[in-house]
Amino acid sequence: MNLWATLQARKRLINAFKHAEIYRMTGESYIFPTIRNVELTDDYTKFTLRLPTGLDPDLLTDNLYVFQQVFGSNVVIDGEIKYFTITVYRKGLPKNVPYNLVEWQPIIERMTLPIIVGRDRNNQPQAFDLTDYPHLLLSGETGSGKSSLLRIILTSLMLTKSPDDVRFILGDLKRSEFGIYRNVKHVDGVHVTPRTLLPALRLIKVEMERRGNLLDKNEVTHIKELPDKLPYIIVAIDEVALLRQEREIMNIVEDISSIGRSLGVHLMLSMQRPDSKVLEGRLKNNLSVRISGRQSNKRNASVADAEGAETIKITDKGRMIFVLDEPIEVQSPWLEYDEAKRLLEPLKVQRFSDVAKFEDETEDVLRFEFGILEAIENEQT
Structure with a gap:
């Protein structure tokens, strides 16, 4: 079950890369960011990535909306230069937190x-x-x-x-x-x-x-x-x-x-x-x-x-x-x-x-x- 869920998560992430055009082309082949790890918990799915050399890191953060369209609004992108994490939370932040x-x-x-x-x-x-x-x-x-x-x-x-x-x-x-x-x-x-x-x-x-x-x-x-x-x-x-x-x-x-x-x-x-x-x-x-x-x-x-x-x-x-x-x-x-x-x-x-x-x-x-x-x-x- 976990293996199947991991494969499905990877597939959805690659689909997001395609829509956001986050890849390099070699001939007719796509070179996507390397998905180094997928962590699945009850609270979130976290992807650990390495970008191909020469790919603009801003492509990830500038295309946050694409990942939100694929995974939902509760997506957080963190990292710099070459190594990033994309975390998809099951729940969003609370809308209101009364002071107590x-x-x-x-x-x-x-x-x-x-x-x-x-x-x-x-x-x-x-x-x-x-x-x-x-x-x-x-x-x-x-x-x-x-x-x-x-x-x-x-x-x-x-x-x-x-x-x-x-x-x-x-x-x-x-x-x-x-x-x-x-x-x-x-x-x-x-x-x-x-x-x-x-x-x-x-x-x-x-x-x-x-x-x-x-x-x-x-x-x-x-x-x-x-x-x-x-x-x-x-x-x-x-x-x-x-x-x-x-x-x-x-x-x-x-x-x-x-x-x-x-x-x-x-x-x-x-x-x-x-x-x-x-x-x-x-x-x-x-x-x-x-x-x-x-x-x-x-x-x-x-x-x-x-x-x-x-x-x-x-x-x-x-x-x-x-x-x-x-x-x-x-x-x-x-x-x-x-x-x-x-x-x-x-x-x-x-x-x-x-x-x-x-x-x-x-x-x-x-x-x-x-x-x-x-x-x-x-x-x-």
């Missing part, structure tokens, strides 16, 4: 900084620990579900970790995403202009230097090895492309990407359309995790380092390409803004007795500055 933090507890409870991503084609939960993969780029067109996923990531961290575990500096340059986190006790600042974001990042730079000195003094390589616990710091900036002209800010962001991991300082950067001028050099190289919703074309998907994001349908909200070790397609959960606001309400505190004396952003900077200077003074005494 309790369901994620078994997979994230042992993580230091758990990042919830979504469910894969086998309905398995996908998450990772930001301390293992220290910096995240989240991208996707308007309506792709990027904002909801960012909301889930931040809200889940605040609900599952104490303010002694993790602190946040938030840059909300479009004034649309991070307002609900203002006055949450984990959050040391919500900044909507470069004017107040820059002083906060300068203090992060001071704090990184202080933490580096502590590592040297104690002869350890990570803050978790220090005798006194330090909170992790997450710098999350929505629509970071708006800062492309802010050279000092971007220099500090790049510094965090280079040396932040051992110091417990991590980045979450998001943008709608990937900008190659922002994502260049060491910053792009150090963004160890990419999550992308729909991209309008292959070039944007390439800049986002999320191959396949251009194939996501505009109607598939919450569909993401998740790139950790290798790209996989997931359906991210959905969390409404008002629901996140309700969940966060018990975590909110009044910062000052007379808030009217302070512009909100100035209040954030003063509070954050006081916290770092107090830590430095305590260390010196």
Whole structure:
């Protein structure tokens, strides 16, 4: 039975090669890609291929629609240059994944900084620990579900970790995403202009230097090895492309990407359309995790380092390409803004007795500055 099923699968794949004209001709003979292995499971059929020398690898991905016409819509092509896999899943991704933090507890409870991503084609939960993969780029067109996923990531961290575990500096340059986190006790600042974001990042730079000195003094390589616990710091900036002209800010962001991991300082950067001028050099190289919703074309998907994001349908909200070790397609959960606001309400505190004396952003900077200077003074005494 398995042999017959394997032969039938190979026959259908060769038929797809013919329709897509993925072959070379020698005289009147077709030279198709070599099918090196066919793996049949209850969940998928996976073909392992080697392309003939001289055959354009883009022929496979450019003709994804042909494979979908032959095998159905749940086809994933992965590989490069010469070696590829084509995986045909029995089931598609779930259309909707409601946000329920309790369901994620078994997979994230042992993580230091758990990042919830979504469910894969086998309905398995996908998450990772930001301390293992220290910096995240989240991208996707308007309506792709990027904002909801960012909301889930931040809200889940605040609900599952104490303010002694993790602190946040938030840059909300479009004034649309991070307002609900203002006055949450984990959050040391919500900044909507470069004017107040820059002083906060300068203090992060001071704090990184202080933490580096502590590592040297104690002869350890990570803050978790220090005798006194330090909170992790997450710098999350929505629509970071708006800062492309802010050279000092971007220099500090790049510094965090280079040396932040051992110091417990991590980045979450998001943008709608990937900008190659922002994502260049060491910053792009150090963004160890990419999550992308729909991209309008292959070039944007390439800049986002999320191959396949251009194939996501505009109607598939919450569909993401998740790139950790290798790209996989997931359906991210959905969390409404008002629901996140309700969940966060018990975590909110009044910062000052007379808030009217302070512009909100100035209040954030003063509070954050006081916290770092107090830590430095305590260390010196």
